[in-house]
Amino acid sequence: MKHLISLHHLKIEDIEKIFSLAEKLKKQLKEGIPHKLLAGKTLGMIFTKSSTRTRVSFEVGMYQLGGYPLFLSSNDIQLGRGETIHDTAQVLSRYVDGIMIRTFKQSDVDDLAKYGSIPVINGLTDLMHPCQILADLFTIYEYKKTLKGLKLAYVGDGNNIAHSLLHGCAKTGMDIYVASPKDYQCNSEIVEEALEDAKMSGSNVVLTDDPVEAVKDADVVYTDTWISMGQEGEKEERIKTFMPYQVNSSLFSKAKEDAIFLHCLPAYRDFEVTGDVIDGPNSVVFDEAENRLHVQKAIMALLMG
Numbered sequence: 001m002k003h004l005i006s007l008h009h010l011k012i013e014d015i016e017k018i019f020s021l022a023e024k025l026k027k028q029l030k031e032g033i034p035h036k037l038l039a040g041k042t043l044g045m046i047f048t049k050s051s052t053r054t055r056v057s058f059e060v061g062m063y064q065l066g067g068y069p070l071f072l073s074s075n076d077i078q079l080g081r082g083e084t085i086h087d088t089a090q091v092l093s094r095y096v097d098g099i100m101i102r103t104f105k106q107s108d109v110d111d112l113a114k115y116g117s118i119p120v121i122n123g124l125t126d127l128m129h130p131c132q133i134l135a136d137l138f139t140i141y142e143y144k145k146t147l148k149g150l151k152l153a154y155v156g157d158g159n160n161i162a163h164s165l166l167h168g169c170a171k172t173g174m175d176i177y178v179a180s181p182k183d184y185q186c187n188s189e190i191v192e193e194a195l196e197d198a199k200m201s202g203s204n205v206v207l208t209d210d211p212v213e214a215v216k217d218a219d220v221v222y223t224d225t226w227i228s229m230g231q232e233g234e235k236e237e238r239i240k241t242f243m244p245y246q247v248n249s250s251l252f253s254k255a256k257e258d259a260i261f262l263h264c265l266p267a268y269r270d271f272e273v274t275g276d277v278i279d280g281p282n283s284v285v286f287d288e289a290e291n292r293l294h295v296q297k298a299i300m301a302l303l304m305g
């Protein structure tokens with residue numbers, strides 16, 4: 001594992017390694033045991049989109065590992081004024097030990113890795129959000145003590161979260177049902193990759209436009225915003241189309257009684273999810289958010305240590 005760009009590129013052993021280190025680092029943090037695995041190392045964090053969780057968890061995580069994080073907003077660095085990814089990759093590789101990037105185009109992340117000589121971590125693109133989904137799977141594992149054979153229902157937009165969930169579930173042997181309106185289904189290349197992974201793990205990958213079919217007897221119910229960063233102009237139209245896909249108590253009641261609810265956050269109550277579900281007893285969204293910290297520390301330590 002040289003980079004963390006897409007979950008499709010990871011082996012199941014990589015995921016197991018990340019989870020086992022994340023578990024250890026989480027315990028050490030809670031017990032106040034220092035774990036400065038990246039003492040003296042630096043992480044450049046490029047953001048061309050907003051962030052609360054990703055920025056704070058990477059920044060705090062790097063500090064806890066004994067390293068130093070640099071927040072590089074695209075408004076402030078020359079990338080935002082047209083310097084190429086090629087030159088940015090070459091230059092940053094001379095200064096820092098790793099790069100985390102949140103941006104629009106997946107190809108920019110691929111190019112950073114291609115032209116630079118240091119590990120690159122994908123902190124979200126329009127196509128994928130692999131760090132989020134590793135934290136999600138880790139959270140599910142904490143609650144359910146297994147991943148293999150579980151059913152996860154993702155209801156909503158066939159977006160970056162849905163894509164990385166497809167990869168992550170198919171890799172780890174979880175059945176995944178994605179319910180989206182016809183014009184908002186997942187990217188077909190990602191679906192192909194997930195089907196490839198599912199063949200190895202024995203999981204089922206099902207795409208549907210029926211939210212009830214997806215949620216029926218699910219162990220995990222997941223949704224995300226209907227309006228991702230960059231889609232603000234489509235707000236009215238999207239809200240109309242997605243309303244039948246709202247995760248409310250009526251839809252959630254079709255899942256298993258002990259089903260857990262996940263959302264990557266930020267959440268928009270009364271759009272993709274109602275308050276009684278996200279603030280209800282089956283919701284684990286803040287454990288999920290916390291686990292971004294532990295899982296990403298493991299990722300950084302494994303890539304940059």
Ligand code: CP
Binds near residue numbers: 266
């Ligand atoms: N879930 C997530 O990535 O949140 P931020 O956009 O706040 O980083």
Ligand code: NVA
Binds near residue numbers: 224229266
């Ligand atoms: N799909 C959302 C996820 C935010 C963490 C977006 O891309 O804006």
